[in-house]
Amino acid sequence: MGGYRSAVPLSRATSEALAARGVAVEPDFDLSTRAWWRVGGPADGFATVSSLDELVAVQEVAAAHDLPVFVLGNGSNLLVSDAGVRGLVLVLGGALAECEVLDDDARELRVGAGFKLTVLVSRSHRHGWTGLEVFAGIPGTLGGAIRMNAGAGLGETVEALVDAEVVLRGGEVRTFTVDELRMSYRTCHLPEGSIVARARLKTRGGDPDAFRERVKTFLERRKATQPLKFPSCGSTFRNPPGDYAGRLIEAAGLKGYTLGQAQVAEKHANFVLNLGGATASDLRRVIEHMQRTVHEQFGVELEREVHYAGDWSGWQP
Template sequence: MSTSTGTGTSSLRGTLLLDEPLGRYTSWRVGGPAKRLYRPADQQDLACFLAGLEADEPLFWLGLGSNLLISDTGFPGTLIHTQGCLNTITAHSDTQHSETRGSGEAAATTLRVEAGASCAKLARFASRLGLVGAEFLAGIPGTLGGALAMNAGAWGGETWPLVERVRTIDREGQIRERARSAFRAGYRQVTGPEGEWFLSADLVLAPGDSEAAQARIRTLLDQRAATQPIGLPSCGSVFRNPPGDHAARLIEAAGLKGRRLGGAEVSPKHANFIINLGEATAREIAALIDLVQDAVERHSGIRLQPEVRRLGAFS
């Protein structure tokens, strides 16, 4: 690995890492090297960096590395790493609303949240201000950018109902402001203008009881710790819940709890989690995901759809 500031352009202020191993950047703790990994100093620095990329350079954004499986051979392109940067949150009085908001919400507050801010940080920030509606985000192990990209949710809450506007950037470095109406959000999927990534979002939250909001966060986190293999390398939930059912129930019914393949295991605590026992490879995790899909389909006739995105080459 080598380290450099900038890419030969003196105006760049971020940090560039070459041939950087990616295992420590993912929640599964697996993944080969990226050709380049860039940590921008701020949004304008990122715009400058992207403007200097070759048009055919493979490009991917990396936050906390959850819901992501990077191959053992790595990624032959550039990763934009937002963890620890692009993570500011600011509060603004919400006196004006777009067409998607009603006049009865005049007392609400807008939080402007950059894409690299963790969902847990956002939930705590909102609750301390006495704002309610974002408590569910405390249990999502990712950044707002990832939550926006997949409409992440937990405990009955989802990301996009909170969104008023977003700021995006394309690979040429052009920054745009877009209304929520430019995107369609469904269960764990979001569609919108192609070739753009989220830089930040304006989230509108209603006023409420700060102590009650913080208590709800503690309750949700206690529930998460009691039912999920917290503290072990995983990606969170591996599969989407099919309509009217739960992936974990289907996996358990197929007799797969505790099933191992190399260093990867279907969690005995929660069947929709695959954990790295310490020495798993990305190839073993991918093979176990495929095995679970096939076994559940044979048992129930339902083909589970992964939430996990694979990056790099998988045979």
């Protein structure tokens, strides 16, 4: 974990206030165990909430104690700093990671934001639900997918979402319709500091066998074209309008570019790999080198899809 000390330690009073509301905090939690890139330093505090009440309690205590809270989904779109995360890192479990059918013909589901999309897709397969293929191949949670408006070749999160129940900083619970969230390419307008607790999703009618076949073909194609042997966060950059980030990175001659143990994948230039033992700093340096080089050669600013998380204040480019 690199021996970093917390710049703003989680105070005992804050931990006790959380414990009094049923939320146990684990100090100095190694986040590299939770991040797909397998890098990142410690969280000052780490907690799992299992119900809406606990999530509300965290947001109330956080506002009262000026505690920064970072919600972690499956860590599949995050570069966590080697210095770790100051404040509390929160994961949604228990009732906030469950999937419930709301009507007789399973047209509507209520799904916890901590629920994994891979499980959602396999459950769709099993029950013959269609419409949720928008999540196929995305290794995140529903909360992360809403935050990112994640999508692959079979559609985007926005197409399956009815509304999302969100806990604002301070503890107010509000439901936002999909239109209110103004979701577009890999973005969603959630209020600052808010956390999605659960959401209603809609399934569609149609032929379940055709759905299963579509998903199978799609996943096979992805497996063949993506470098899945080493940890990555999938596509590092958004595609610029009318072009592909991967095409530009490859044309800039960056495939195979390596710094430390971080590498631009040979198989798919928009993927950055941890070959084993890379640091978050190595990965960030590679990412910024890609941005600089593509800008110098083609005048295009590549926008990151991957989020930087944690304390980057002492980072040296």
